[in-house]
Amino acid sequence: MGIGAFMALALGHPEFGYYMTRDPFGRGGDFTTAPEISQMFGELLGLWAADVWMKLGRPEKFDFIECGPGRGTLMADALRATKKIEGFHAAANIALMEISPVLQEKQEAVLREYNVQWIDDLDHPIIQSSHYPIILLANEFLDALPLEQWQFIDGAWRERVVEVNAQGLLSFAVSEKRRGAEVHITGRQDDIFECAPVREKFVGDAARILKSRRGAALFIDYGHEGGLGDTLQAVKNHKFAPVLDDVGIADLTSHVDFAALKPAVQEQVTVFGPVGQGAFLERLGIRERAQKLNQAMALERLTAAAQMGRLFKAMALCHDVTPEGF
Ligand code: SAH
Secondary structure, eight states: OBHHHHHHHHHHOTTTOHHHHOOOBSTTSSBOOHHHHOHHHHHHHHHHHHHHHHHTTOOSOEEEEEESOTTSHHHHHHHHHTTTSTTHHHHEEEEEEOOOHHHHHHHHHHTTTSOEEEESSTTSHHHHTOOSOEEEEEESOGGGSOOEEEEEETTEEEEEEEEEOTTSOEEEEEEEEEOOTTOOOOOOTTOEEEEOHHHHHHHHHHHHHHHHHOEEEEEEEEEESSOOOOOOEEEETTEEEOTTTSBTTBEEEOOEEHHHHHHHHTTTSEEEEEEEHHHHHHHTTHHHHHHHHTOHHHHHHHHOIIIIITTEEEEEEEESOOOSOO
16 A cells, blocks of 8 residues: 555554554653643744734634644643633634544543534534634644655656565555656655645645635644655654554654645745744744743753754745734
């Protein structure tokens, strides 16, 4: 099967998928994300969203969507930080897009005091039947969506697949399927080219909704802008692991190619960024907040170039509004 189908099963299979069966975060889990490092992250994203809402003219109602909300920490911090912004909570229809029943339960517990709804995709009736502006947040969501890989062999890009080899083990192979004229880059023998049609479709859908209803979507993830290379990785117990060793037990992700997302959205919305997470959070005032909370360590982790400040990037899609941070 293609890498995309393999990733979708490894992460989302109803019984054995990685996200379906566990809470992957924190010290006892496999990885730690920005909102789990410090409350500052969710607070600043909440204020970013409230600023967008004010710039939109404080609409009476808006759909406040988070994709892949994990433990619900980001949304809880965002809502706490914006409690005193008059009218913001009353206007927010909160919708969480989450695939994992285990994490959905955690989100429910953490956000008990708010009125929250769950959706499985942007074409859910709750979103589609609404005509309000939207503000969407997604941290480390796009990297979990399936990607395809193509390998340059004897002058052509051929699809990289996962197969069961003669020993009965999972292994990488290359199929007969070739990629045609849509890949304009040439490579050297064995180079790997990645693309993520599911990811492109998702941001394209978001852009179309933004275009017709106004608002902004903020995507933060680790990634790059263009280029070749294999970024598929498995992470277990805070360490990289061989991709095919612990299927359904290790997290599987890939780097987000932000440049590749732009063509899918540029006709509908204005794109801001990507900029480094460090620069983005600095512009939102993380330094001042860190001083107040005495969180020098967390500030360093979230913003330093050698930590999450540069590899992680923020990109916003906007219609009718210019967001802070870029
Ligand atoms: N944003 C959180 C969690 C990041 S992990 C944080 O920063 O801590 C990725 C999240 O996306 C998890 O909540 C996972 O269950 C969810 N997810 C992965 N694939 C998804 C899909 N196809 N649809 C909805 N949610 C998905």
